[in-house]
Amino acid sequence: MTNLADVSDMLKAARRASNLSQEELAQRAGVARTTVARMETLAKNDMSVSVLVRLLEAAGYDLKFVAHGHGRTLEDILAEQRNPDANS
Numbered sequence: 001m002t003n004l005a006d007v008s009d010m011l012k013a014a015r016r017a018s019n020l021s022q023e024e025l026a027q028r029a030g031v032a033r034t035t036v037a038r039m040e041t042l043a044k045n046d047m048s049v050s051v052l053v054r055l056l057e058a059a060g061y062d063l064k065f066v067a068h069g070h071g072r073t074l075e076d077i078l079a080e081q082r083n084p085d086a087n088s
Contacts (some may be wrong), residue, residue, distance in 0.1 A: 004042060010074050011055060012040045017078050018059040028058035 015025050015036070022040070026033040031051055039052065053063050061074065 007052070008040055008042050011052065011059075013078050014056060014059045014061045014074060015040075017081055018061075020059060025055060025058055029054040031055070 015022070018025075020028070022036040023033045026036045029036075029051070031054065035051060036055060039055065049063075056063050
């Protein structure tokens with residue numbers, strides 16, 4: 001099961017994969033840079049789903065529910081981007 005720490009790590013990975021700084025992501029999502037920083041470090045215990053969705057969309061990702069064992073996850077996609085020859 002994914003917990004908040006996993007979601008926080010995935011948000012940071014999505015931002016980095018999109019080559020965005022915290023400031024750039026914040027501007028695209030219409031939130032403060034400190035909001036991005038807090039969500040990436042879990043300084044805020046209750047991560048706002050609406051803000052999370054805005055940040056992911058600003059980084060070029062969607063938040064989707066996928067049944068366990070079905071479909072590619074953000075982690076799968078990022079791993080493929082880091083090692084594109086693994087699927088050849």
